[in-house]
Amino acid sequence: MAFWDYANPTRFLKLVQVVLPWLTGLCVLAFGAGLYMSFFVAPEDYQQGQTVRIMYIHVPAAWLSMMCYSIMAVSSLGTLVWKHPLADVSAKAAAPIGAAFTFMALVTGSLWGKPMWGTYWVWDARLTSVLVLLIMYLGLMTLWRTMDDPIKAGKAAAVLTLVGALNLPVIKFSVDWWNTLHQPASVMRMDGPTIHLDILWPLLVMAVAFTLLFFVLHLMAMRNEILRRRVRTLRLRAASAAHPRSAVATAQPAE
């Protein structure tokens, strides 16, 4: 079945109904395995001791915070260039989830920083650029709420999302471009990971679990957004029937 076949929201909702239980089951299994490996298989770090266990949630949350924004950026292209009917639904649904992952990355990083760096927070490039990412998520969520018409809001948010995507390489390379307290990349490197396999495997399993969690939440939130647009369209239709001269019903693509 082609990508465009899922432009039909009803067909997409049927797909979600089938896929969601399987995805949720896989997510629970992955978290079970990941948490077991993080606490009972992975060794202590020779320098950081037990605090290295914070890494198993901090790093996946940080990856997901950026992946979520990347998905929003691709969805924004889908809105502006290809005019895919579910593209702005996807972008809008992803924003609060991305904000939650970014919040988790900042909080766990802060709680990891205090025992390791001696401080909860420094205004260095990595931490500040991730804070900017959180503010962008919150700004986009606000923009969607301030505009009544989801089509206009989707286009405005798409432009803002694409502008904000410039922050992604800044986050990624901030530790290379500037002197920061934050360590440089140790997994996604051109010359391969620099951390031991005993620590890397639990991290990768947790990353898979977080990714599955994102897709579960994203599909649930997209389903809600489609229902929200149906409610809006029906209310407009009801208003139009009650006051035919004053109300203007506009059908939404995600109806």
Add this chain to the structure above:
Amino acid sequence: MDLGSHAGFILASYGLCLLTVLVLIAWIRIDKANLERALKELAEQGVSRRRPEEGGR
């Protein structure tokens, strides 16, 4: 297992992540319940997705 002298930081990290995820799931589920209730109320009022000529209002 002994999490050492920094156990508070480790447990707080995992606890806050769990809380954030639970809040997110609850928010999405409550939102869905509200939307489904609204759709049901509209259907009871006779407002449907079908065009009037198809039998809806």
